[in-house]
Amino acid sequence: IDETADIRMAANYILMSKTFDWGILCCAESTIITLKSIADRVRRELEKLGAYFLKPDEAKAIENVIFTEDNRIRSDVVGVSARKIAELAGIKVPPDTRVLVVELPDVGRGFRLSAEKLVPVLAFHVVESVDEAIEKCRKVLEYDGLGHTAIVYSKRRDVIERFYYALKASRILVNTPGSFGGVGDIFNFKLEPSMTLGCGTWGKNIVTDNIGPKHLLNIKRVVDRRENMLWLKVPPRIYFRYGCLEYAFNDELKGRRRNAILLCDPVIYSLYAKRVRDILEDMGLDVHIYYRIKPEPSIDEVVKALEATNEVKPDTIVALGGGSVLDVAKGVWLLYEQPKVDLRSASLRFMDIRKRVYRVEPLGRKAIMVAIPTTSGTGSEVTPFLVLKDSDSKIKLTIVAYEVTPTVAVVDPYFVEKLPKRLVAVSGFDALTHALEAYVSVYATEFTDPLALQALKLIFRYLPESYEKGTLEAREKMHYAATIAGMAFANAFLGVGHSMAHVLGSVFDIPHGLACALVVSQVVKYNAVWKPLRNTAFPQYKYYSAPERYAEIADYLGLGGKTVEEKVMRLIEAINDLKRKVGLPMSIKELGISEDKFMEKLDFMAETAFNDQCTSTNPRHPLISELKELFIKAYYGEV
Numbered sequence: 001i002d003e004t005a006d007i008r009m010a011a012n013y014i015l016m017s018k019t020f021d022w023g024i025l026c027c028a029e030s031t032i033i034t035l036k037s038i039a040d041r042v043r044r045e046l047e048k049l050g051a052y053f054l055k056p057d058e059a060k061a062i063e064n065v066i067f068t069e070d071n072r073i074r075s076d077v078v079g080v081s082a083r084k085i086a087e088l089a090g091i092k093v094p095p096d097t098r099v100l101v102v103e104l105p106d107v108g109r110g111f112r113l114s115a116e117k118l119v120p121v122l123a124f125h126v127v128e129s130v131d132e133a134i135e136k137c138r139k140v141l142e143y144d145g146l147g148h149t150a151i152v153y154s155k156r157r158d159v160i161e162r163f164y165y166a167l168k169a170s171r172i173l174v175n176t177p178g179s180f181g182g183v184g185d186i187f188n189f190k191l192e193p194s195m196t197l198g199c200g201t202w203g204k205n206i207v208t209d210n211i212g213p214k215h216l217l218n219i220k221r222v223v224d225r226r227e228n229m230l231w232l233k234v235p236p237r238i239y240f241r242y243g244c245l246e247y248a249f250n251d252e253l254k255g256r257r258r259n260a261i262l263l264c265d266p267v268i269y270s271l272y273a274k275r276v277r278d279i280l281e282d283m284g285l286d287v288h289i290y291y292r293i294k295p296e297p298s299i300d301e302v303v304k305a306l307e308a309t310n311e312v313k314p315d316t317i318v319a320l321g322g323g324s325v326l327d328v329a330k331g332v333w334l335l336y337e338q339p340k341v342d343l344r345s346a347s348l349r350f351m352d353i354r355k356r357v358y359r360v361e362p363l364g365r366k367a368i369m370v371a372i373p374t375t376s377g378t379g380s381e382v383t384p385f386l387v388l389k390d391s392d393s394k395i396k397l398t399i400v401a402y403e404v405t406p407t408v409a410v411v412d413p414y415f416v417e418k419l420p421k422r423l424v425a426v427s428g429f430d431a432l433t434h435a436l437e438a439y440v441s442v443y444a445t446e447f448t449d450p451l452a453l454q455a456l457k458l459i460f461r462y463l464p465e466s467y468e469k470g471t472l473e474a475r476e477k478m479h480y481a482a483t484i485a486g487m488a489f490a491n492a493f494l495g496v497g498h499s500m501a502h503v504l505g506s507v508f509d510i511p512h513g514l515a516c517a518l519v520v521s522q523v524v525k526y527n528a529v530w531k532p533l534r535n536t537a538f539p540q541y542k543y544y545s546a547p548e549r550y551a552e553i554a555d556y557l558g559l560g561g562k563t564v565e566e567k568v569m570r571l572i573e574a575i576n577d578l579k580r581k582v583g584l585p586m587s588i589k590e591l592g593i594s595e596d597k598f599m600e601k602l603d604f605m606a607e608t609a610f611n612d613q614c615t616s617t618n619p620r621h622p623l624i625s626e627l628k629e630l631f632i633k634a635y636y637g638e639v
């Protein structure tokens with residue numbers, strides 16, 4: 001009771017409540033806590049209405065009447081009048097006594113009457129401040145009433161609110177008598193009328209409700225299977241064919257944009273930056289270049305490139321490079337437009353991958369992003385993904401945000417004509433793994449399947465030629481294949497091959513595409529079983545179909561074979577054959593990583609791969625131990 005309360009009403013309500021069935025309801029007042037400034041008035045009002053304040057020796061006698069030696073309430077005093085209890089204790093009280101009140105200095109074990117008492121006896125505490133009052137209420141509840149009922153008499157909304165937030169009580173009654181307020185429907189409208197009051201987990205119950213008829217009903221629910229909607233999200237515009245860059249810039253930028261920053265790495269800078277800058281400048285754009293992006297970038301790389309971008313304040317971000325540059329540029333674009341985004345927390349770990357899509361406001365208010373890939377692998381120019389290393393843990397974080405899908409992708413084979421052989425092979429296997437994983441993903445749809453198949457066809461047909469001879473035709477087709485595979489996995493997502501490649505790459509500094517190549521055959525074999533121990537759950541994925549899906553790929557590639565098993569084997573052979581043709585190792589061991597070093601990291605790698613985002617769309621949901629086996633097989637090159 002605070003000083004703003006209607007004290008006369010409070011006293012009346014407490015007496016009315018406590019005399020109802022002589023305090024037998026568990027929501028009846030047990031303890032009064034009042035401020036010192038009004039304590040005398042409260043006492044007087046209570047006395048006027050028939051409260052008898054006990055003297056210390058009387059209080060002791062009452063205590064012994066109410067409680068047994070082991071602190072239980074004696075059954076013969078429950079529901080008995082105050083006068084009867086006084087009589088049992090040998091105390092003489094006025095004949096019109098309605099409740100007994102005992103003043104207590106504190107709450108807890110040494111003060112037995114501070115516990116719950118289902119009799120017309122009240123504890124009475126005087127405190128200095130509202131803070132102290134709330135603290136004392138908290139103590140009362142903690143001692144013998146967690147999750148139950150608390151009552152506040154006040155006209156101050158802020159006091160009521162503090163009371164509400166501070167106390168673990170399922171019913172907070174305001175200016176209301178405990179018995180009649182707690183049981184609901186008499187002094188309020190929202191509490192269910194009931195004499196059985198839940199106290200929640202605070203009081204070791206399962207609900208905080210007043211238990212009503214609805215809690216006693218057995219309710220059946222018929223729930224139909226529903227499929228969630230899906231999407232195909234790709235950049236608004238994709239330009240392709242040899243030499244399309246100039247056309248694309250003309251179409252997109254000329255006369256519309258003024259100030260561009262070109263983001264790239266030192267190698268690409270020396271090869272192509274001049275040409276790109278010249279075209280942009282010819283169209284009247286101011287061009288600034290930031291060329292310090294490092295491979296396998298961390299979030300720090302984004303921060304550095306962002307500083308340069310913030311200085312320039314561009315209306316166009318041109319990203320020219322491989323996956324690392326494009327991923328950094330996406331991060332820069334996101335933070336340039338929305339500085340409050342925290343990239344670390346943008347990597348979400350929900351099981352449902354749709355919830356892992358990080359939602360931000362649409363980008364493009366300050367700048368558009370033009371992505372120009374200079375390798376044929378990552379597909380980053382058309383995807384919503386950023387893969388960045390956490391600067392501290394060095395683990396690769398995957399962030400999915402469709403808003404960072406570039407505004408324009410320019411897939412100009414000019415930029416891969418002189419791509420070094422090794423990069424052709426490695427990035428080619430990245431693209432191959434994207435298409436394979438997107439096709440068997442539980443998110444694969446009618447919209448992504450054709451993209452994945454077409455990419456695979458192009459890769460199997462043109463990767464060897466692109467590698468050996470570097471003909472423009474082969475380079476061109478591989479360049480398209482990577483982008484097409486990118487569109488497939490931007491929407492169908494990936495699988496455990498990528499989960500394993502991510503951690504393998506970061507632990508042993510293996511280029512991403514090579515890491516993919518080192519595990520991809522093992523993953524196909526692993527998925528292509530009829531009885532996987534566990535399936536990945538997704539309503540659109542009606543039954544486990546990975547073996548048939550791989551067989552479909554084999555058919556599309558014309559690999560032959562009669563049964564599904566044969567077709568899967570032919571596909572694995574074709575993948576291995578392709579690896580040999582482009583000079584890639586068949587095992588992790590061949591990279592010169594010692595057995596000891598590999599085995600030492602095995603547990604860590606298996607667990608990290610398990611937690612990788614890509615795992616949740618793989619058709620077979622792995623055990624960590626299965627991932628370990630897969631890593632071991634990949635190490636020795638066994639399929």
Ligand SMILES: [Fe+2]
Nearest residue numbers: 378430434512
């Ligand atoms: Fe990849």
